[in-house]
Amino acid sequence: MKQGDPIERRATGIRLMSEIIDRQPPANPTLLEETIRDFGFAEIWSRPGLDRRSRRWIALSGCAATGMTEPLEEYVHGALKSGDITLEELREGVLHFAVYSGWSLGRHFDRIVTRVADRLGLSMQSPPLCAGSWDPQERWEIGTANYDSVMTFPPPPAPSSFVDGGIKNFVFGEMWKRPGLDQRSRRWITLSCVGACDAPYPIATHVYAALNAGDATYEEMDEFVLQFAYELGWPKGSVMQAALEAMWTRVQNGEFWM
Amino acid sequence: MKQGDPIERRATGIRLMSEIIDRQPPANPTLLEETIRDFGFAEIWSRPGLDRRSRRWIALSGCAATGMTEPLEEYVHGALKSGDITLEELREGVLHFAVYSGWSLGRHFDRIVTRVADRLGLSMQSPPLCAGSWDPQERWEIGTANYDSVMTFPPPPAPSSFVDGGIKNFVFGEMWKRPGLDQRSRRWITLSCVGACDAPYPIATHVYAALNAGDATYEEMDEFVLQFAYELGWPKGSVMQAALEAMWTRVQNGEFWM
């Protein structure tokens, strides 16, 4: 978009709103609604440097983390209507989101997906929950190996209910490697969720892992921070930007995240 | 539960859902609903190491901190219906929650308690608010002493509106020592609330105080982290797990929290 032209900026905003959420802007917008159209859609969603499907996962996860209803319904509608994300992928994304943001917010997201899918006439059969082994020892070993593969460093050695009963048993033992959703999409969901809850250690490790595993380039992560900041507010964006700079230096130098 | 058997896992989930929230799982569950039944209820709520009443306080507080409605209504219904928590205790718990999560979220919780209590035909008279002295100086001294007793270290010496007008005057001067709810339950509410809002200093001090005062053992706190992570997401769980390990070392060594 050529800056320097408010008329063109507005036109871009209207076009992007249609593409992203399949909606016309309100006729008599409030100041905030004007800004969403002329800044959010025209100047953020229109940027190059990150594909639209990735931006959709960031927007969906960031919005779902606030617990709000109306904007999430619009994002879900746009994602499914455009075909950028299938219903099967979105259900996997909701599960991934729920693990990183808690089950209450996850259920809210899930309900909205059901409502929008019904409206669009989409339906699906849930795939089986556990794709891996049921032997406890084998399951623990799979979880440990998956953690290493996703995070690019080994899990904490000290035993705890949190790590053994949660992280290894389910988060990495069952969820991260489920076939219905690609690892890159899972990265955007995870990054948005850890950023939304401002947890310093998970922000650092997941930014590091996304870069170190090669699921996102530095340039894409740089765009991620802006899209994320737009959805969740600039303070959380600042924290993410600082983490990106610190972790990128470590990855480039071949250093451990800590 | 014997792992290695998805049929048995599902059966455990169904039984636990009935015991905890007095509800049958949906007939055609989404992937998330399956997970709540087969992981959340079957593998988290069924664990030994922490009594059910404590798990209920963690779930109630964590869920209320998200501001969601439906899952909180289920937890409130289950807590009151089972008799694990009385209406009198729950009203005290809501006040305690509101202090640690803010009044807006507290009012949401309070409204849901009213709605469920009405449906169950429960009612009560509110006890008087201030149980202690009305003399300002005496009140300040009571708040100071209560802080020391609850936190296991003295309050900050520097005067401020926050400490004098809030912490000493009300939080410790009126609330923490109210007779309607035991101190152990207050710990779970507090720990869940400070963890939900990711505030580093309060997380450290309240984990330290819970262990140092003997209101919870290390093993119980270890289980708390998993239940909390399930409710609020694994990133906040990681932060809590790190705090637990750091503070437990300090308590064992007889060191101050800082």
Add this chain to the structure above:
Amino acid sequence: MKQGDPIERRATGIRLMSEIIDRQPPANPTLLEETIRDFGFAEIWSRPGLDRRSRRWIALSGCAATGMTEPLEEYVHGALKSGDITLEELREGVLHFAVYSGWSLGRHFDRIVTRVADRLGLSMQSPPLCAGSWDPQERWEIGTANYDSVMTFPPPPAPSSFVDGGIKNFVFGEMWKRPGLDQRSRRWITLSCVGACDAPYPIATHVYAALNAGDATYEEMDEFVLQFAYELGWPKGSVMQAALEAMWTRVQNGEFWM
């Protein structure tokens, strides 16, 4: 208020509720509703040391950050009905809030303002969004200069999408210097939002900037922490109190915030 008298405390609470939210307390209050009246309104809102308009911005922003509906509607109603904040100012405040808390929560706030304004028969024309230049280079320079003026230190030199496409382009290039709302009010909104999301770097910098720019005295900031803690919970209050003490020392010593 003379302490030592529960009858007088209650009367003060009833009077303040009427002044602040134009509402009578419920006839058969729950324990929490009693506390809101007898502690929140009687002992927090009645305090000297910070003007009521400032307290309103803190309450509005803090409450909006929780995503709750009913208490926010009451605060919006009270602010507009009393005339302490005009509809024009409130729309600017909502935009400012949305930037610091994300667009989903901002839209929720905006909808509530619309609903309350309609009920009160208030209406307005939205002012134009961009008050400044449309030349990209000039815009970048304006954003850079405005950042320096608001934050009292220069923006980060390293280029990034976040800083160039977001912070300089819009947050400081368009928003902070919009004429419809004074800078002091913008401070309270910003401080409440950064505190609500517990982002350490933004909390430190904005506390520093508010003091260093002279938009608020130390004594007013001390009162801000208590009002903020009441709205968002004491853990976030503790974090803010620690930031205030650390930053006040730096400002007094003429040191940089870091």
